[in-house]
Amino acid sequence: MLFYIQKVRAILRGRLVIDGLHEVSENMGIVVDGGTILHVGKYAEIARHAGSLPVYNFDGILCPGLINAHTHLELSLFSKESFSHKDFVEWVIRLVESRSSASSSETHLECLKAKREVEKRGTSYFVNVGNDYDMNVSLGKNQLFQFEQIGINGSYADKILGHASSLIEGQYGVDTSLAVHAPYSVSTELMRGIKAFNNSRGTITSIHLAETADEVEFTRSGKGRMADLLNHSVGKWNFTVPGLSPVQYVDSLGVLDEKALCAHCVFVDDEDVRILKDRRSTVAVCIRSNLELSGEKPPLEKFRRNGIRILIGTDSKASSPDIDMFSEIAAFYDEFHDLFTPSEIISLATADAADFLGIGDHYGRIAAGLNNSIVYVPFDGNTEEASEFLVSEASGKTEAVEI
Ligand SMILES: [Zn+2]
Numbered sequence: 296m297l298f299y300i301q302k303v304r305a306i307l308r309g310r311l312v313i314d315g316l317h318e319v320s321e322n323m324g325i326v327v328d329g330g331t332i333l334h335v336g337k338y339a340e341i342a343r344h345a346g347s348l349p350v351y352n353f354d355g356i357l358c359p360g361l362i363n364a365h366t367h368l369e370l371s372l373f374s375k376e377s378f379s380h381k382d383f384v385e386w387v388i389r390l391v392e393s394r395s396s397a398s399s400s401e402t403h404l405e406c407l408k409a410k411r412e413v414e415k416r417g418t419s420y421f422v423n424v425g426n427d428y429d430m431n432v433s434l435g436k437n438q439l440f441q442f443e444q445i446g447i448n449g450s451y452a453d454k455i456l457g458h459a460s461s462l463i464e465g466q467y468g469v470d471t472s473l474a475v476h477a478p479y480s481v482s483t484e485l486m487r488g489i490k491a492f493n494n495s496r497g498t499i500t501s502i503h504l505a506e507t508a509d510e511v512e513f514t515r516s517g518k519g520r521m522a523d524l525l526n527h528s529v530g531k532w533n534f535t536v537p538g539l540s541p542v543q544y545v546d547s548l549g550v551l552d553e554k555a556l557c558a559h560c561v562f563v564d565d566e567d568v569r570i571l572k573d574r575r576s577t578v579a580v581c582i583r584s585n586l587e588l589s590g591e592k593p594p595l596e597k598f599r600r601n602g603i604r605i606l607i608g609t610d611s612k613a614s615s616p617d618i619d620m621f622s623e624i625a626a627f628y629d630e631f632h633d634l635f636t637p638s639e640i641i642s643l644a645t646a647d648a649a650d651f652l653g654i655g656d657h658y659g660r661i662a663a664g665l666n667n668s669i670v671y672v673p674f675d676g677n678t679e680e681a682s683e684f685l686v687s688e689a690s691g692k693t694e695a696v697e698i
Pocket of ligand 1: 366
């Protein structure tokens with residue numbers, strides 16, 4: 296649902312306001328003008344200064360819109376039930392087959408619908424990884440489109456890179472950069488080229504990393520299910536076996552730094568954790584997808600202890616029940632409530648994500664000067680219960696406030 300504010304200037308009066316930075320405040324007023332927050336403060340004070348403005352009352356929680364740090368909007372046509380499989384390679388093969396037989400107009404329509412649906416429920420920004428350039432760019436704003444490249448044969452790297460970079464360089468409407476699919480599907484030449492292109496523009500590089508045990512086997516030995524996948528999908532391929540873990544391998548190519556956004560990182564050892572820490576790389580955790588595809592969880596306790604930045608993503612509908620961030624943070628809380636307080640989880644999905652992505656002036660907080668993306672959650676409990684409610688029971692009840 297959507298809560299429409301009809302007036303350009305108005306006061307939103309929230310019984311409880313969560314600012315995205317661990318604070319829950321009572322009886323607050325937020326003055327909005329068009330898309331921008333002018334003031335935030337105690338309602339009594341706000342009303343004294345801006346008394347003539349219309350007031351919209353929210354008898355519950357107002358919080359910032361959530362940021363999805365890893366998803367694939369272009370897979371919104373699918374449901375995980377169609378591919379449900381514990382064998383990752385089998386899942387990939389079925390997904391690729393289904394994609395090639397899906398009609399592009401139907402795919403486009405489902406992606407638009409899926410994005411709009413979760414925006415109405417309060418996801419305000421997406422790190423959207425995908426291969427279909429035109430379709431993803433046409434999904435419009437509120438996304439960093441990560442134009443994902445695949446190609447295990449190094450001899451094609453220049454051609455792939457030339458095509459991809461020319462598309463991005465001619466694009467001005469949507470934030471876009473290149474993404475590496477995964478260590479087992481992208482050649483060293485292409486990986487280096489993608490990273491160099493993004494570095495020249497100062498942009499984020501997403502990569503699926505250490506998602507399955509098969510991936511670890513492949514970079515260590517060149518064998519196993521990932522080799523089967525390449526035999527099935529590429530036919531003739533070459534890969535110089537690095538004999539390293541996936542994290543060590545991509546680090547040796549210069550992929551990991553403070554602009555790297557590593558999705559999953561489930562199958563990592565202590566040396567990998569040290570590398571992620573030293574490179575100041577960020578991990579996007581997609582717990583529902585991991586449990587679906589491998590049954591394993593990333594070692595978040597180690598990540599936390601080492602100060603590795605953690606963000607939260609849904610992954611796609613091909614491996615997750617939905618792409619609603621409120622459902623995702625509920626699953627995250629369910630799995631990791633021993634490690635994170637509810638307000639910390641809200642920060643991961645709001646202010647922390649916005650800061651990492653460099654979009655903190657528009658998203659991730661409720662504060663003066665920001666373009667607003669505010670979510671309303673009906674709630675009759677008290678201040679102490681608000682954050683926990685948001686990360687455990689709010690899913691399905693949230694409404695974006697649109698002005
Ligand atoms: Zn993914």
